[in-house]
Amino acid sequence: DVKVTQSSRYLVKRTGEKVFLECVQDMDHENMFWYRQDPGLGLRLIYFSYDVKMKEKGDIPEGYSVSREKKERFSLILESASTNQTSMYLCASVLHIGVTAFFGQGTRLTVV
Amino acid sequence: GQQVMQIPQYQHVQEGEDFTTYCNSSTTLSNIQWYKQRPGGHPVFLIQLVKSGEVKKQKRLTFQFGEAKKNSSLHITATQTTDVGTYFCAGGRGNKLVFGAGTILRVKS
Numbered sequence: 001d002v003k004v005t006q007s008s009r010y011l012v013k014r015t016g017e018k019v020f021l022e023c024v025q026d027m028d029h030e031n032m033f034w035y036r037q038d039p040g041l042g043l044r045l046i047y048f049s050y051d052v053k054m055k056e057k058g059d060i061p062e063g064y065s066v067s068r069e070k071k072e073r074f075s076l077i078l079e080s081a082s083t084n085q086t087s088m089y090l091c092a093s094v095l096h097i098g099v100t101a102f103f104g105q106g107t108r109l110t111v112v
Numbered sequence: 113g114q115q116v117m118q119i120p121q122y123q124h125v126q127e128g129e130d131f132t133t134y135c136n137s138s139t140t141l142s143n144i145q146w147y148k149q150r151p152g153g154h155p156v157f158l159i160q161l162v163k164s165g166e167v168k169k170q171k172r173l174t175f176q177f178g179e180a181k182k183n184s185s186l187h188i189t190a191t192q193t194t195d196v197g198t199y200f201c202a203g204g205r206g207n208k209l210v211f212g213a214g215t216i217l218r219v220k221s
Contacts, residue, residue: 033209040121042213043155043200058208059115090154094209101145101202101209103154 003027004093006104013111019078021107023091031094032074033058033101034066036087043090049074081111115139116203118212126220131188133215135201144177144184147200149214155200158186191219 007022023032031050035043035058045058047066055066063085067075074093078085091104117136125131135144143162147155159168161177161184168175174187188195198214 031209035211040213042118043211045208045210048208056208092155092209100157100160101147101155103156106154 004091004102004104006089006091006107008107009105011107011109013078013081013109015082015111017078017081017111019081019109019111021076021078021089021091021109023074023076023093023104024072025074025093025102026072027093027095027102028071029093029095029102030071031096032068033092033094034064034074034076035090035092036060037090037106038087046076081109083111085109086111115205116201116210116212118201118215120215121213122216122218124218124220125191127193128190131191131195131217133186133199133201133217135184135186135203135212137182137203139205140181141203141205142181143204144181145202145204145209146175146184146186147202147211149198149200151197153197155198188217191217193219193221195219 004025013019033048034046044060046064049055049068065077089107092101094101145160146158149155165179166177172189176185198216200214201212
């Protein structure tokens with residue numbers, strides 16, 4: 001079974017802090033995604049990557065950046081956390097578009 | 113913004129009633145996937161539809177992909193309390209996997 005692991009289940013950070021959310025997958029997948037999930041808004045795509053060092057903006061990239069130095073790891077960075085970034089963050093991994101996406105367990109981030 | 117629209121946002125049904133969620137895209141999709149997220153969990157893949165007009169069944173769940181490959185539906189017959197959760201559709205477009213906003217299903221026993 002594919003395993004997608006997010007580094008933390010719960011995080012509490014202060015406004016202005018730099019925050020790193022890590023995601024690791026163990027199945028050599030090309031494509032990785034970061035979404036945030038908010039009530040009534042579903043899953044919104046922040047950034048995605050289709051290869052090492054390749055990244056593309058999703059629908060809501062403002063306030064975020066990403067890093068993909070190795071195929072198995074996709075990091076989401078909040079350069080200066082703000083309270084409106086309090087959310088559930090989900091990482092997903094896909095071999096290629098058109099087959100099953102596998103999700104990590106999610107990181108619930110609270111910015112105070 | 114959201115490129116895959118999903119309705120309704122929320123539905124509360126009596127156990128035994130049927131439930132349907134609909135997914136619509138403004139552009140043609142190469143495929144449509146459906147996921148279920150249990151409360152407190154993460155989305156888990158249910159099924160994928162690829163062909164125009166395709167219909168697939170999983171026990172009480174029936175999935176349809178429209179003829180124009182722009183819409184899809186998930187229908188649950190005789191809901192049970194184990195069906196509670198959020199149901200998402202997702203469409204592939206280029207390198208993107210775009211999700212609908214999800215439909216939250218609550219079942220009263």
